[in-house]
Amino acid sequence: MNAWMAGLLAVPAFAALSQAMERHHSQAGAALPALAAWGWRALGTALLLAALWVCLQRWGTSVAVAAWLGVLTPAALAVALVLTYAPRQVRAVAACSAAGAVGLGVRIFA
Template sequence: MLVWLSLVLCYLAFLALALAMPRHHEQLRGRKPGRGLVWLLRITGAVLLGLSAWPALIWWGNPAVAVSSWLGILSVAAFAVAMMLTYASGWWRTTLAGAGTAAILLLVLPVFLHP
């Protein structure tokens, strides 16, 4: 379950970083972002990328395996965001809501499932 949490956090991070770019922001929201919003999205993306490494380290234990697996997860998430921007840019709100909900569930669910 931690691998999925890492993937969802990476997806949210790359979506935030894509929204921080004026071109993608205008493509998705119809207007250019302000400077404050750009910095907020960049910081959010960077923090989420940093947090996405944590579940991978816990799941795999060995730092070398965890980092190489996390790099693979980063690639999958970046590809998913790139495909969403290219082919399904109208669905970004739906994917954002779904990924946010999934992240919350993946964080909270183990608390209730633990004996």
């Protein structure tokens, strides 16, 4: 379950990091102010670290890092596919994934 939660956190993380780039931000909506780019980067980094923390809660350090890298790969692929075929939907996909992670987190950590 923790790997699923980490994967669900990694999708909005990569979506946020993509929104920090001018090209992808303009695909999804409007122009990117300079300060907003830093906010997107901070959010993406925080979500990636949260996914790592979730893995560390279940496994030891070496296995957790390997599991974390393992869940980052399909998450990055999913965001890349959404950006390629439906760039305006990337924020909706990220929001649904984050909601799923929160729902799963409530179930796991309750």
